Amino acid sequence: MENTNNNTGGNISTNVKLPKQTHDIFAIMARGHFISSNGTKDGMNRLYDVINNPENFDNLQAYFNVIRYNIERGNNFFYFAKIDEANSLIEKKLESFEKYIDIIDLFASMDNKITIGSRFRPSEIAEECNANVRLKQKLQKIPLYRSETLSNKVREICDLMTRDSFLEREDEESETYKVLDSYTYLMDIVNSIAIYEDTGNSGTEPAGGIIYN
Amino acid sequence: MINIASNKYADVEMSGNTCFVGTNNFGKTSLQRAILFFYSANSRGLGISASQKPFEEHYFRYENSFLVYEVATEEKNFFVIIYRHHKLNFRFVDSPYNPDFFFNENDEALKIGDVLKKLDKFGIYYSNQIDTFERYRNILYGTETDKMLSKFHILRGNEKYQNIPKSITNVFLSSKSSIDSRFIKDFIANSLSSESTSIKLEQVERQLRQFNEKYTDIETYLKKETQQLIELIDKKFDQVKMLKGSQLEMADKLGSSLKYAEVQNESIRDASKQKEEELDTLQNEHNAQKEHIEGKQQDIREEIGYYDRTIREANKKLKEYQSQNIEDAVEKNKQREQLQVELNMARKEYETLTSNVSSIELKYSTLMEQLKNERGSYINNINAKTSTIFNDYNERQLLAKNELNKKENELKQRREDALADASAEITSKQIEFNELKSEEKVIRNTRFYEAEIKQLETELAELRAVTYKNRSEKAIKSNLIQTLQKEWEATEAKIKSSLANQVTKVNNEIIKKKTEIKEIEGKLEVQDGALYGFLEGNIKDWHNTIGKVCNEDILFRTDLEPEVQKEVINSLYGVSLKLDSVNIVSKSLEEYQGAKNELLAQIRELEDSLNQFQVSNNEEKMLAADRYGKQLGELKEDVKVLSYSLELAEKREKKLMLELDDWKQKASEEIEASLSGNRNKFNLVEEELSILNKKKNNMLNDFNLQFEQLRAYHLDRIADLKERQEAEIKDIETEKDKTVASFDAKEKEMNEEKETSFKSKGVDSKQVKEVDKKIKQIQEDIKEIEQYSQIVNDYLKDKRELFDKLPDLIQKKEEYMKSSQELNNQLEEANRKFNLKNMELRKQKRSFDEELIEFNNGINYFTKNFRETPVYNKYEDVIERAEPKKTNYSVMDLCTQLLKNDSHFNEEYGAFQRYVNEFAGKFRMDNHFNFMIRNDASQAEYERFAQNVSNFIHENKIELSIAETATQIGLVTDSIASKVKELSGQQEKIQHIITLIADDFKKAEFEESKLIEFIKIKLEESDNKVYKMLKKIEEFKDEHGVFYGEGLFNTDYATGGKNKEINNRAVKLLENLRLSIKEQEQEEIRLQDLFELKFNIKEGMNETGWTHKIDSIGSTGTDILVKAIIYITLLHVFIKESSHRSSKAFKVHCIIDEVGQISAHYLKELLKFAKNRNIMMINGLPNKSGLESHYKYTYQFRREEDGNVRIFPSIVTEVEA
CATH class of the missing domain: 1.10.10 (Arc Repressor Mutant, subunit A)
Known part of the structure; x- marks a missing residue:
């Protein structure tokens, strides 16, 4: 930049x-x-x-x-x-971004995909995760602290995303969240991640993993 | 007080300053409240806290609890009874108070019924039960219309009389020792205003919020990104609909095909079997027919062979006969009989001639005969030899010929066999060739996929007809839209101009009214210094005298310096006038105020009417928008639908055209495929045929060669035999010629001897010789003829049997040939027909088989690869409900296509959902367009949403919303401005009151004691943020008149630009107001928020300076004094303001609790100050301190042993009052 x-x-x-x-x-x-x-x-x-x-x-x-x-x-x-941000800081940011990969993966795997402008309640997501083993596993995989119930975990995700201004708690009473336009930023980053395989024929290449474009 | 609270009976005289002395909680305040209730008659405005018992319950515990107030007027005394019957009730009694009315002989308090009975007994008038506080106050303060009750008025109050009880209440309730301008403000404001005069900010905030929300919604809607999203949604929705439609169509086709396959499976199987049977039957029939024809052909061929052979043989024989000159032989044979006759005649002549020399003749004849016989024998011998040789060689030749014939026959037989084989082969190939030829012809004439092509062509024709119809309909509707749009625009312009006209008209009228108000206000302002004020203050009933003869101009002149001259008090410059019949010209101040109020009311009415007009105008606008919008929306929707159907039709046409081309292509490919298969076969067969022909020819040539070789060999052999035969015969002939010559010489010798003998006997030998020669000649001829007699006979026989029948044979052969040809044709035709039918049947069977295979494959595919997929679940209903029907597509194709399309559909639908979410997310959750979609919404809900958006656009609902919001901004602005105006209208009153208070302060006789040098009060502008914003809105309205938000959203470029600035300002003002309200968290803007009050008090050397709050001016006593002075002043001013000027002077109480810390000197000053203003003080003191000596009445409170409080008069002295 x-x-x-x-x-x-x-x-x-x-x-x-x-x-x-x-x-x-x-x-x-x-x-x-x-x-x-x-x-x-x-x-x-x-x-x-x-x-x-x-x-x-x-x-x-x-x-x-x-x-x-x-x-x-x-x-x-x-x-x-x-401007001229230190690489160490960028690295830190990327590290903190990693948990979003799982969150976006979860959101994109829902029956009703969560996209820009979507309005949802954490309980709805928790219910769907509860009813779908695959989603449940995805949710459980997300490394957060408050994980005693699925609902709380989803709430925690929503809080995190609200704090980071990707979501907005639109209605306090009904606990309705809205996905903000900034969610595109997350999607763009996830889309720019290239996964490569370790071909094993080159000693100079790093081991398999993800890189960010 | 009778049975009131803890007091059984108390009779308190209060016709002067009164003081209650008692320690706390003895009921001083309760008594003061009871006094206050007389004035205020408002049980809730007595300062009783929520934790305490309500007034009714605390005071009126029993049925016989009474509060009785006796009022002394100039004329008489009356009293008011207050009692509780469910709720509090009042009765006015036209009599001085007498305790006997309320007690029985045992001093027990009576119930109200008994009291009334007693009053009846005494013939005392009492009013009906008055059960509302309002009516009680109306009676007391002289605004009750019931004339019977007018005797109970304590004054003639005007419309502001409520200020009196309010003021008394406010003084009582303000117990703080510090003087806060806020309290004074509240005091003044509460006295001036009622509940309704405040601006309820909650209501304003609600209006503003509603407007703001609508405004935000519309603004969001009009954003470029939102519009782009709408377009995307619309487009995607169309695509999704189309895809869904095609999927449904395909699902229906799949269902139909499946059902059809299931239903048709058995029948197709049967049909295929039937076709097979038909094929067998056809083959059998054909074989039988062929056999029959071929049998016939064989017979005919045999016949032809026979005739052919016979003819050939006949011809051959004929040729042979001709080669032997049969015709000459036959001709000569015809002469044989004649020659025989001639011979007989010659012999008779010879005998006649030789009858003389018969012995010689005989001798010589015998000799001759002998010689002849010898010769004959020799010749015969030689001939026999020759014949033997000849026969031998002939035999050999014959043998050779036989051998040749045999070999030839064998060869011929072989040739025939080989030929027959080759011909059979060729014939079969030829048949095959012919079959292929006719098959090609059939193929060329066959129209493959005729039904499909025909169906497509019909469909295309129908589609084109519908498209043509839709196109014209679209054109018509588009024209209609334009016309309606123009009509709408014209209507809107009309509505706008009518509104503008009305606004101008009303504004003009308002301006006119305002001018009139200004005039009245001018008069009211100057009235104090003018003649009018003078007359008001100095001349009683001047309206009935001077008021009749003096015009307004003079009354309001300030330069007349009027003075009262006792002498001319009832005359006009000394001239007395009888003015009974003259109308009063002058008007009272109330009338001016009334006129002003009326004008204000008229302005309000005008504004209301304008608002109403605006509302109705807007309604009209909205109605037009609704009417035209709906029509236009419907038409636009129709046009869209038509465009869409045209688009679909175009696509369909293209698709159909492609399908048609496909079918045609398929048909021609099918023909080509069939032809190419056929042609290959054809070429093959043709080649084979030519090979066979070649082979046949080769074989024939070979055979011919063999024949030739055989013949050549035979000829060689014959020639050799003939050569040898001729050589042998020649040898014998040579010998024979020699021998015959010897015989001829001997005969000649004998003939010469004979002749010599004859001559010697005289016989003419010459004539005998001639006859003999003739006989010989005839014999020779006969012999020659006899030589051919056998051949001629044979010939004649052959001629009779063969040659003469030859034409018949030829004809018969030709007939057979013809029959054969006919049979050939028949066979060919039969073959052709068979092939055609066979092909047709095979084709049908093949098609059934293929169909069957396809059905089974389809059903298998459906079961294995489709039924378990989500796509099946999605369209299960459609598939299962479909009617069995044949379609042009296979089940497999349909399944594959459905699966393929579904993935495409899902992609498109995902995009569609994303757009809808993004679009809905741009709006508030509860936006007024109802653009809201839940995250777990079903497809139907998403589609409904898109449909609503589409309807919204086509019905142009945004215009309606804009119009509503524009109206709303006008109405909100107007409503706020009106409220502010109404409230601000009171500001003049405040100013008036403040002036009066200030004047009253001035009049205070503080100078005497110099205790308080001055108390000044002044008004300042309010620093209330919300009020300031409200004021700005009012100013905005004043500046722009009636504002109706035209071009609020800049969608109308004709007017938008012009009003942009005004609109922006209005929106900004409203938004700022909303934020201020939110920030300030104030419930309402009351009169006291309109101004700030400041005091400046100087007591001794202490001057507070201009301040809002005076915590301490001096000692606490001073503070209480100042406070009391201010209260009394306020009360005085309000009483003055709230009663008719004509009202007689009357006294009221000013209840101020706890004045214990005031010094005696001050109290004296205070009581004096109050007295000058016709106000009697009621104060509370905690104990006796000497201060009570300044009051006319002093009551002490004591608690009895039974817990009841007793009130008894203490010292009844009035030191100075």
Whole structure:
């Protein structure tokens, strides 16, 4: 991820007109969270519209570049990428991402696949997992702590994904979650994973496993 | 108080400042509450906390509990009884209070019924039972219309009389020692407003939330990404529908095919068997016919052979006869008899001539005969020899000939056999060849897949007809859509212009009314300093005098400096006038206020009517939208359906065309395949035939060669034999010629001797010689003829038997030939027919067999590879319900295709679901479009969702929603603005009250004591965030008039741009208001939120400065004093404001509990301050401290042994009041 706006200078904030939501945007994205167009909590969709405004986008990009953040645009979502991030940090991120592979695998294996915009209750997923051995195994395979019941495990997954801004708890009462546009980010990463076999005829190649493109 | 709370009876006089002395919990406050209840008659507004017993239960424990209030007016005394009968009730009694009314002779309190009986007994008037607090207050404060009860008014209150009890209550309830402007604000506001004058923020928030939600929904809907998703959903839904339709169709076909296969299996098996039998029968029949024809042919061939042979032999014989000049022989044979006659005649002549020399003749004849015989014998001998040789050689020749014949016959036989074999082979090949030829002809004439092709052609023709119809229908509907759209636009324009006209009209009227209000307000503002104010203050009933002769302009002039001159008080500049019949020109302030209120009401009405008009206009708009939208939606849906069907038809046509081409191709391929098979065979057979012919020819040549060789050998042998024969015969002939010559010489010698003898006897020898010569000649001729007689006879016999019959034979042969040809034709025809039929039957049988195999394969495939799949479960119903029917597709193909298509369908459906989820996810859960889909929704629900989205688009419901939301923003803005206006309208009153209070403070005679130098009060703008936002909305409305959100979403480019800024501002204002409400968590905006109050109090050297809250001005006593002063002022101002000016002066109580810490000096000042304002103080003191001496009445509270409280008067002294 290269800095495309290095020439904006340090006094950018004095020269450009930043939207008044800049602070809110920063507060969300600097935590590594996403701003999705279909998010409703805390006016997320409004923030998306603000960033999506071309004029604002340029100004915000220039502004955040100064503090070495780059706004990355996904399909209906935005997030920050740190410019010149250390490899060790990237590695750490990838490690923390690994559990999502199993979660996405589980979600994609459901009868009613969970996709962008899907609304579901953890209990529904737990029920389906309970009724389907394959799904149950997949769920049990996901390494999380609170695993005394399937429902709790699903809840924990939902909490994790909500924390990471991939889901949104839309209705507290009915415990309904909505899948946000940022879920595409997870899907994209999973899709860019290439699995290769160890051919065994080359001593230089690493052992079989996954690599990220 | 009779049996009230813990007090059995108390009679408290309160016609002056009154003081209650008693320690806590002795019932001081309860008594004060009972006094307050007289004024307020509101059991819930007495400051009783929720943990305490309600007023009714605490005070009225018994049936004979009474609160009795006696009121003294200028004219008389009356009293009010309050008692509990389920709920609290009131009765006004037109009599001074007398305890006897309530007690019996045993001093026991009576029940209300008995009390009333007593009153009846005394003939005292009492009112009916009044069972509502409201009515009681109306009677007490003089707004009751019942004239019978007007005697119980304590004042003539105006519409604001409620302020009096409210004020008294508020003073009583404010027990804090510190003075907070908020309390004063509340006091003023509560006195001015009723419950309904506040703006319920919950309601506003709800309206705003509803608007905001709708707005957000529409905004989300109009987003580019959402529109793209809609398109994708629409497209995918069409695809999914089409795929599903085709899957269902295919499932139905599969079901039909399966059922058909099951049903037809047995019958096809039977049919195949039947065809086989038919084939056998056909073969047998054909064989029989063939045999019969061939039998006939054989007979005919034999006949032909016979005739042919006979003719040939006859011809041969004839040729042989001709070669022997048979015709000459026959001709000569005819002359034989004549020659015989001539011979006989010659012999007679000879005998006649030689009758003289008969002995010589005889001698010589004998000699001659002898010689002749010798010669004859020799010749015979030689001839015999020759004949023997000849015969021998002839025999040899014959043998050779026989041998030749034998060999020839053998060869011929071989040749015939070989030929017969070859010909049979050739014939069979020729038959085969002919069969193939006719088969080709049949194939060429056969139309393969005729039924399918015909069906497809029919289907195509029907499809084209439907397409043509649909195309015209689509064109018509599209035109209709355009027309309707134009009509709709025209209607909308009409509605808009009518709204705009109405808005202008109403706004003009409102402006007019406002001008009038301003005029009235101008008058009201100046009235104090004008003649009007002067007259109000100084001249009693001036409306009936001056008011009749003075116009308004003069009344409201401020420069007239009026003064009262006693002398001319009832005259006009000294001229007295009888004004009874003159109408009053002047109006009272209430009338002005009334007029103003009426105008305000009219404005409100106008605004309401405008709102109503707007609502009805919107309704009209919505109706039009609904009507046109629905029609357009339906039409658009129709057009879409038509387009879709056209598209489908086009696809179907293409498909059918392809199928047709396929079928045609298949047919031609089938022909080609059949032909190529046939042709191969044909070529093979042709080749074989030519080989056979060649072989036959070779064989014939071979045989011919053999024949020739045989003949040549034979001829050689014959020639050799003939040569040898001729040589031998020649040798014998040579010898014979020699011998015959010797005989001839001897005969000549004898003849010459004879002649000489004759001559010697005189016989003419010359004539005898001639006759003899003639005889010899005839004999020679006869001999020659006899030589051929055998052949001629044979010939004649042959001629008779053969040659003459030859034409008949030829004709017969030809007839047989013809018959043979006919039989050949017959056979050929039979073969052709047989082949054709055979082929047809074989084809049918093959087709049945193939069908059977296909059915079985299909059923097996279905059972093994399809029935266990989820696809089967999915379409089980359709498959199982299908009717048995023949289709153009095999079960296997259908199963494979269904499985293949299902995977495609699943892919497409997955995409479709993803789009629907993404689309629905863009909206709130409870969005007003109802775009909501559960995660576990069924396919039907997803499809219904897509259908709803499609309907939504085609019926253009977004326009309706936009119109509704636009109306809503107008209504919300308007409603908020009206509420704010209504509430702000009270601000003038507040200003008025504050002015009065300020004036009243000024009038306070603090200067005398210099205890309090001044108390100042001022109004400031409210810093309530919500109110500020509300105000902004009101200003916005004032600025833009009636706002109806046209072009709110910028979809209408004609008007959108113009109103964009206004709309954005409105939306932003409403959003900010909503956020403020949420942030501030305030339930309502009341009058007190509209302004801020600030005080500035100076006591001695202490000045508080302008402040909201005065915690301590000086000592606690000072604070209580200031507080009491403020309360009294407030009460005074409100009483003044809440009663008619014409009302006579009346006194009320101001109940302030706990004034124990006030100094005597201050108390004195306070009581004086109250007295000047016709207010009597009721205060509570914890104990006697000397302060009580300043009150007119002092009561002490004591708890008796039985727990009851006794109230008794203490010192009844009024030091200074």
